[in-house]
Structures are given as structure tokens and as C-alpha cells.
Amino acid sequence: MMRLVLRGSEPRWVAPVAVLVAVLATVVLTAIPIRIAGANPPAAFERYLVQPLSSPQGIYEVLLSATPLLFTGIAVAIAFRAGYWNIGAEGQFLMGAVLTTWLALTLPDLPAVAALPFGLVAGAVGGAGWALLPAWLKRHGRIDEVVTTLLLNPVALLVVQGLLNGPWRNTASGFTDSDRFGTGYDLPEIVPGTRVHWGFAVALLIIALTWFVLSRTAVGLHVRATGAAPDAAAFSGVPVDRLRFRAALVSGGIAGLGGASQVMGVQHQLTQGISNNYGYTGIIVATLGGLTALGVVLVAGLLGDITVGAESVSLVLQVPTQLGDMFGALLMLTVLSALSWRRYRVQWRPPRRAAEDSEREEVGHR
Amino acid sequence: MSINLLAALAAMLTVATPLVWAGIGELIVEKTGVLNLGIEGTMYAGAFTGFLVALRTGSPWWGLLAAILTGVVAGLAMAVLSVTLGLNQHVSGLGLTLLLIAGCEFTFRMLYAGGRPKLDDKFDAWLSDVPVLEQHWLTYVAFLVLAPGTWWVLRSTGLGYRIHAVGENFEAAEVAGISVNATRYAALAVGGAFMAIGGAFLTLAVLGSFTLNIINGRGWVCIALVIFAKWRVWPVVLGALIFAVTDALQLQLAITTAFSDVPREVMLALPYVAVITALAVWGRKVHYPGSYLKAYRRA
Numbered sequence: 278m279m280r281l282v283l284r285g286s287e288p289r290w291v292a293p294v295a296v297l298v299a300v301l302a303t304v305v306l307t308a309i310p311i312r313i314a315g316a317n318p319p320a321a322f323e324r325y326l327v328q329p330l331s332s333p334q335g336i337y338e339v340l341l342s343a344t345p346l347l348f349t350g351i352a353v354a355i356a357f358r359a360g361y362w363n364i365g366a367e368g369q370f371l372m373g374a375v376l377t378t379w380l381a382l383t384l385p386d387l388p389a390v391a392a393l394p395f396g397l398v399a400g401a402v403g404g405a406g407w408a409l410l411p412a413w414l415k416r417h418g419r420i421d422e423v424v425t426t427l428l429l430n431p432v433a434l435l436v437v438q439g440l441l442n443g444p445w446r447n448t449a450s451g452f453t454d455s456d457r458f459g460t461g462y463d464l465p466e467i468v469p470g471t472r473v474h475w476g477f478a479v480a481l482l483i484i485a486l487t488w489f490v491l492s493r494t495a496v497g498l499h500v501r502a503t504g505a506a507p508d509a510a511a512f513s514g515v516p517v518d519r520l521r522f523r524a525a526l527v528s529g530g531i532a533g534l535g536g537a538s539q540v541m542g543v544q545h546q547l548t549q550g551i552s553n554n555y556g557y558t559g560i561i562v563a564t565l566g567g568l569t570a571l572g573v574v575l576v577a578g579l580l581g582d583i584t585v586g587a588e589s590v591s592l593v594l595q596v597p598t599q600l601g602d603m604f605g606a607l608l609m610l611t612v613l614s615a616l617s618w619r620r621y622r623v624q625w626r627p628p629r630r631a632a633e634d635s636e637r638e639e640v641g642h643r
Numbered sequence: 644m645s646i647n648l649l650a651a652l653a654a655m656l657t658v659a660t661p662l663v664w665a666g667i668g669e670l671i672v673e674k675t676g677v678l679n680l681g682i683e684g685t686m687y688a689g690a691f692t693g694f695l696v697a698l699r700t701g702s703p704w705w706g707l708l709a710a711i712l713t714g715v716v717a718g719l720a721m722a723v724l725s726v727t728l729g730l731n732q733h734v735s736g737l738g739l740t741l742l743l744i745a746g747c748e749f750t751f752r753m754l755y756a757g758g759r760p761k762l763d764d765k766f767d768a769w770l771s772d773v774p775v776l777e778q779h780w781l782t783y784v785a786f787l788v789l790a791p792g793t794w795w796v797l798r799s800t801g802l803g804y805r806i807h808a809v810g811e812n813f814e815a816a817e818v819a820g821i822s823v824n825a826t827r828y829a830a831l832a833v834g835g836a837f838m839a840i841g842g843a844f845l846t847l848a849v850l851g852s853f854t855l856n857i858i859n860g861r862g863w864v865c866i867a868l869v870i871f872a873k874w875r876v877w878p879v880v881l882g883a884l885i886f887a888v889t890d891a892l893q894l895q896l897a898i899t900t901a902f903s904d905v906p907r908e909v910m911l912a913l914p915y916v917a918v919i920t921a922l923a924v925w926g927r928k929v930h931y932p933g934s935y936l937k938a939y940r941r942a
Contacts, residue, residue: 310746314753362733410919418927423680423733424867428919431860432912439908557741564734597752602745610724610738617728 281621291619299611306611307604316594324593325586325601335585337471341543343581344473345370345552347480348535349559350566350573351487352404352528358491358568359524360504365411365426366532367556368433369404373533374540375437376403377462378455378547381540382445385459392461397479397537404533405526407433412525416518422525430556438549445547455547464542476538481574483531488570500524532556554602561609580605651895655887656782657849661686661841662883663785666865666872667793668837670879672718673869674797675830676810676934677725680736682838683862684743685717689839691747694846694853698760703847710843711836717743718835722828729938740862748855762851779848781840786880789837794876806830810932813939823939838862860915867918870926885921889914 308318329335349366356363363369380399387395411425441453448456464474491497502510503520511517535555540547562580566572580601587601665686672679679685689710697706717739724735797803805826808816813823841861846853864886872878893910 310749364733364737414923418923419929420922420926421870423678424863424870424922425919427863428860428867428915431863432915435908435912439906439912442908443906557737560734560737561741564738597749599745599749599752603742603749606738606742606745610735610742613730613734613738614724614728617730 280624282624284620284622287619292616295615295619296612299615300608302611302615303604303608306607307600310600310603311596314594314596314600316590316596321590321594321596324590325583325604328589329582329585334471337468337473338585339578339581340473340477341471341581342584343577344477344480344542345535345539345555346558346562346577346580347477347484347573348538349532349555350562350577351480351484351570352531352535353559353563354566354568354570354573355487355491355500355531356524356528357563358504359500359521360507361412361415361521361525361528362423363408363411363426363525363528364423364560365408365429365529365556366559367552367554368426368430369407369529369532370536370539370552370556371433371437372407373400373404373536374547374551375433375440375536376400376406376533377537377540378440378445378458381458381462382455387459387461389461389463392459393464393541396462396541397534400537400540401530401534404536405530407533408525408529412522412529415525416522437547437551441547441549447546453549457546458541462541463545464538472543474538474542476542479534479538483534484570484574491570532559558602558605561605565609565612651891653777654894655884655891656778656786658890659880659883659887660779660782660785660848661844661861662865662868662886663790663880664781664841664844665838665862666841666868666879666883667785667789667876668714668834668841669865670834670869670872670874670876671793671797671806671837672830672834673932673935674806674810674874675827676813676932676937677721677827677831678732678736678866678936679718679721679831679834679838680733680866681717681721681739681743681835682736682865683858683860684740685714685835685838686842686862687740687858688713688717688743688747689842690846690857691751691842691853693839693843694762695750695754697762697847703762706847707840707843710839710847714835714837714839715832716835717839718831718833719828721835722831725938726824726827726831729940732936732938751853751855759852762847779844781844781848790876790880797876810934813934813937817939827939838865841865864915864918867922867926870929871918871921873929874932882918882921886914886918889917 304322308322311318311321329339349370352366352369353363377396377400380396381392384392407429408426411420411422411429414420414425415422438453441455445455446452447454464476467473467475467478491500499510499515499520502513502515503517503524507517536551539551539555544551558580562573562576566574566576583601583604587596587598590596590600591598665682669679669682692713693706693710695706696709697703700706721736721739724730724739725732797806805816805821808819808821809823809826816826817823842858845857850857868879868882868886871882890913893913896905896910
């Protein structure tokens with residue numbers, strides 16, 4: 278007879294095994310749509326996961342794809358750590374890109390030495406500004422931030438579309454892209470000849486800084502306490518509401534910085550598709566990464582790998598790129614599900630003793 | 644003028660219909676203490692499968708049935724994640740939404756890579772039977788059956804008390820012999836079906852086609868409506884009508900010359916801004932259900 282029992286303590290092997298089981302489950306589940314699309318699942322997975330990493334050029338592309346996810350992932354992780362449910366990284370990313378674009382179009386001839394820092398700061402201000410209203414409503418009106426941050430995402434997209442259809446329409450082509458920025462705003466490549474730009478380094482720097490603040494400073498301790506046990510934290514004098522408010526603004530600022538990095542490093546102009554769902558994917562990155570700095574880096578790398586792979590799979594094997602998105606969402610759900618079982622262990626017992634036990638339990642209840 | 648007013652009222656009811664279906668679906672779920680952020684994805688999947696099956700079978704009735712089944716499956720998936728496994732409700736709901744939207748887009752692109760398929764006949768059953776307001780039958784059902792029915796069930800039946808007990812205090816409910824998890828499973832399945840009907844209404848009755856941004860945040864609007872309504876049925880309907888007025892107003896203003904300089908996007912953002920404003924004014928310090936966001940574990 279088999280039954281589930283709560284564990285007293287958790288052996289070290291349980292979590293890794295649970296994650297492994299979840300990864301296998303995700304691979305099996307996503308093999309079905311790949312099969313339906315008419316491709317061979319092992320060959321497709323080789324292209325999704327292995328091939329991008331098998332050449333230096335491929336690895337650079339993976340790092341480039343991971344860059345916006347590093348920003349949105351750590352942004353979401355900071356907010357969630359503080360117990361503030363910022364689901365608005367998508368809108369904050371877009372508004373960061375918008376404010377950077379505004380600066381670049383207003384002062385097109387700024388030299389790089391001024392344009393680069395100001396451009397990035399503009400992005401951070403845009404993102405934090407977009408995060409301000411929900412954070413303020415939460416702090417002063419107890420209005421659920423989940424709803425307000427979510428509702429502002431479609432509004433931010435409308436702002437981008439409105440600007441591109443109106444005042445920022447491309448003056449040369451008439452298309453709904455902004456003009457190209459002045460070259461002073463181009464984030465230079467880290468390795469010449471590749472597309473990986475300094476935005477990637479900025480993202481890593483911010484993640485390292487976040488790790489340091491959260492794990493090595495008093496402020497970090499307060500933030501973690503606020504998220505883990507708000508009542509206890511408030512009781513011991515931590516200003517819970519103020520910390521959450523600030524975490525919300527920092528989170529929005531970093532998401533906005535991601536938008537700035539994307540316009541300055543990759544597109545060099547504002548486009549309608551500037552955010553490829555990066556804000557929502559950031560929630561997957563943060564959650565799968567266990568809301569830790571290292572976890573965010575690893576998961577952003579994995580999803581970057583799959584994004585690059587999905588492009589090639591879609592070209593060669595005609596499997597739509599959305600399979601990469603399905604993989605990410607499914608992986609998050611399966612990993613969380615598998616980890617939720619780790620508090621339990623399976624107990625095998627001969628039926629006779631089981632019967633005795635349940636008898637004893639019944640007696641105990643009486 | 645009076646004819647125009649009637650036309651505006653009719654348009655408003657049509658816009659409000661999906662919000663009433665999905666909003667009441669979310670209300671039922673949240674009354675048991677579960678926040679289903681899978682609503683956006685469930686509406687999307689309902690819109691997509693409803694359209695796909697109607698297109699393939701030629702019958703909107705099969706489409707509607709497929710949407711309902713999709714909604715039930717999505718609701719049960721949310722139940723497994725948030726009730727049985729006890730995962731964080733925010734994360735599991737969002738994960739479900741992302742998965743459903745990606746899955747539907749995947750299928751749509753695989754099947755219709757090039758073209759934009761369209762239904763030959765929109766789902767016009769009942770449309771001509773009532774001469775004045777010319778509404779689709781799903782609209783009449785939403786306002787005349789779903790809303791009063793849910794109100795009555797929640798207010799004066801044993802089932803309603805049971806839902807309320809689970810949502811407010813699940814330990815007490817369990818002591819009183821109510822199965823918390825079974826109640827939540829049932830609410831998520833039924834609520835999911837209503838959300839999917841709301842989505843399918845858009846493809847089957849309004850557009851007759853499927854577009855990739857068909858739901859476009861309407862699910863999030865429903866979440867806001869439920870809070871705005873403080874978990875009561877009629878204020879959800881009222882909120883849906885207010886959203887619809889703003890939406891209809893935005894259309895009217897867009898064709899008025901006085902506002903022709905205002906960008907279309909500003910108008911399109913109006914309903915969302917109206918919902919946030921409504922929340923800011925009436926949604927402050929609301930009393931959430933007692934077991935909101937909590938997973939039930941038998942001690």
C-alpha cells in the first residue's frame with residue numbers, strides 16, 4: 278500500500294530530482310505540438326537547445342536574446358521578493374523605451390558620452406514613472422496592485438502605437454517606426470563584430486548589485502522580511518508599506534532600463550514590436566529562477582537559447598516560434614508543480630500495518 | 644435622435660456582454676477564495692476554439708460547445724495547480740494565461756499561416772426576433788438569466804451559502820461538513836466555462852473571425868470589475884455597462900469632428916483608464932474574501 282506522508286526534513290537530492298522530472302515532463306508535453314506541426318521532436322529539440330550554443334556566433338545571439346529577459350526578470354524578482362505583485366513589467370519596459378526615444382528624438386546630436394548615460398536614465402525614469410501610479414494607489418488606498426499593473430500594460434502599448442502613428446511616424450519612410458536615433462545613442466558592441474551590446478553588461482551589473490543588496494545589507498534583509506512575513510516585519514519595526522513602494526519603483530525602473538537597452542542596443546529606433554512579451558516572460562524568468570539573482574541569469578540564458586533556437590526551427594522545420602513561449606510557460610508550471618511535492622514522501626507499507634494504523638487513528642479521533 | 648440613442652444602447656449591450664459572462668465567471672471563482680488570473684487566457688482559448696470548431700464544422704453551436712469544454716478544462720487545470728497542488732495563485736494563473744495564449748497562437752499560425760479565415764455566417768441566432776434592441780441571444784441570456792440566476796444562487800440557496808462559507812472561512816466550512824476543495828473545483832470549472840463563453844461571443848457573434856489580440860486585456864478588466872463590485876453580481880453588470888459606455892463613447896467621439904484631432908489610441912485607452920479610475924475611487928480598502936489567495940490544507 279502506498280501513501281503520501283509529510284517529510285520531517287528534506288534531503289538534498291529532492292529538489293534537483295523534482296526539477297529534472299519537470300523538465301522531462303515539459304519536453305514530452307511540447308513534443309506533441311512539434312509532432313503535430315510535422316517535425317521530428319528530437320531533431321527539433323536539438324535545434325532549440327543545443328544548436329544555438331554550438332557556435333560562438335550562436336552563443337552571442339543567445340546572450341543578445343537573454344538581455345531584455347535579464348532586465349525584466351530581475352525587475353519582477355525584486356518586486357515579488359518584497360511581496361509586491363508587479364505584473365506590469367511589460368508596460369514599464371515599453372514606457373522606458375518611450376522616454377528614451379523621446380530624449381533621442383529631442384536631442385539627436387548628443388555625443389555618446391552624454392547620450393548613453395542620459396538615454397539609460399531616461400528609460401529607468403520612464404519605467405519607474407509608469408510603476409508609480411499602481412504603487413501609490415497600493416500604498417495609500419490599499420488597491421490591489423495586480424489589477425492596476427496589469428491594466429496599464431495595454432495602455433502602455435496604446436501609448437507606443439499612438440506616438441508611432443502620430444508625432445513619431447518615420448519622416449523618411451512614413452512607416453510606423455520612429456526615426457533612427459543619432460549614433461551617439463548606440464550602445465556599442467562588447468565584442469566587435471557581434472550584436473551583443475553593453476546593455477547586457479549593464480543587466481549583469483544590476484543583477485550583481487541586486488544580489489549584494491538583498492543578501493548582504495540591512496535593507497535587503499528588510500525587503501526579504503517584508504515579502505516573507507509582512508506582519509512579523511511590521512511588528513519588528515520594518516516600514517513595510519514604504520519598502521514595498523520603493524521596491525515597486527525600483528522594479529519599474531529596471532524594467533524601463535531594459536526598454537532603453539533594447540532601443541539603444543538593438544533597434545536604434547522605437548518600433549511597435551519593441552517588447553516581444555518581455556515583461557510577461559520576465560515573470561517566468563523570476564519565478565523559475567526562484568527569485569534569486571543567479572536563478573534569473575540561468576533561466577534568462579535558457580529562454581534566450583530557446584528563443585534563438587525557435588527562430589531556426591521555424592525557418593527550417595516550419596514549427597511556429599510560439600512553441601518557445603509554450604515551453605517557457607509549461608516549464609514554469611511543471612517545475613512549480615513538481616517542487617510542491619517535495620514536502621511529501623511516498624511511504625510503502627504492508628497492508629496489514631496500514632489497517633492497524635488507520636484503526637489506531639480512528640480510536641485517537643474518538 | 645431617439646433612434647440613435649437606441650442604437651447606442653444596443654451597441655453598449657453588445658460590448659458589455661463578454662464582460663458580463665467572464666466577470667460573473669470570475670466572481671463565482673473568487674467567491675470561493677481563488678483568484679483566477681487564467682481568465683485572460685481562458686477567454687482567449689474560448690474565442691479561438693469556438694471560432695476554429697465553428698469554422699471546421701460550419702456550425703456555431705458546435706463552436707460554442709467546444710468553447711465551453713475548453714473553459715471547463717482550463718478551469719480544472721487552474722484547480723489542479725492552485726487547489727490540489729496549492730501553488731501560488733498569481734503565478735499559476737498567469738502561467739496558465741501565457742500557456743493558453745501561446746498555444747492558441749501556435750495553432751492559429753500552423754493552420755492559417757497566410758490567410759485570415761472568416762466564418763461564412765456569423766452566429767446570428769435570435770438576432771432578428773426582437774425588433775427594438777436587436778441583440779444576440781447570448782446577450783439576453785447574460786443579462787436576463789446568468790446575472791439574476793447567479794445573484795439568486797449566491798443569495799438564497801444552500802449552494803450559495805456553501806460558496807460563501809468556503810470563501811470567507813474555509814476551516815469553519817470544512818468543520819461544517821463542506822468539502823472546500825470540491826467546492827473550489829466546481830467553481831473553477833463553471834467559472835471557466837463562463838469566461839470561455841465570453842471569449843467565444845467575440846469571435847462567433849461580434850467579429851466572425853479571429854485576431855491575435857482579440858481579448859486585449861478584457862480579462863484583466865473583468866478582474867478589476869469584480870473588485871470594483873466588491874464581489875456582488877449586480878455591480879459587476881453595472882461595471883461592465885460603464886466600461887461599455889466608455890467604449891461606445893470612444894467610438895462616438897472618434898467620428899465627431901470636434902475630437903478628430905485626438906489620436907485614436909487615446910480614445911482606445913479611455914475604457915482602461917476609466918476602470919482604473921473607478922477602482923481608485925470605489926475600490927479602496929475593500930474587504931476581500933477571508934480565504935482569498937489561500938490554499939486549503941487539511942491539518
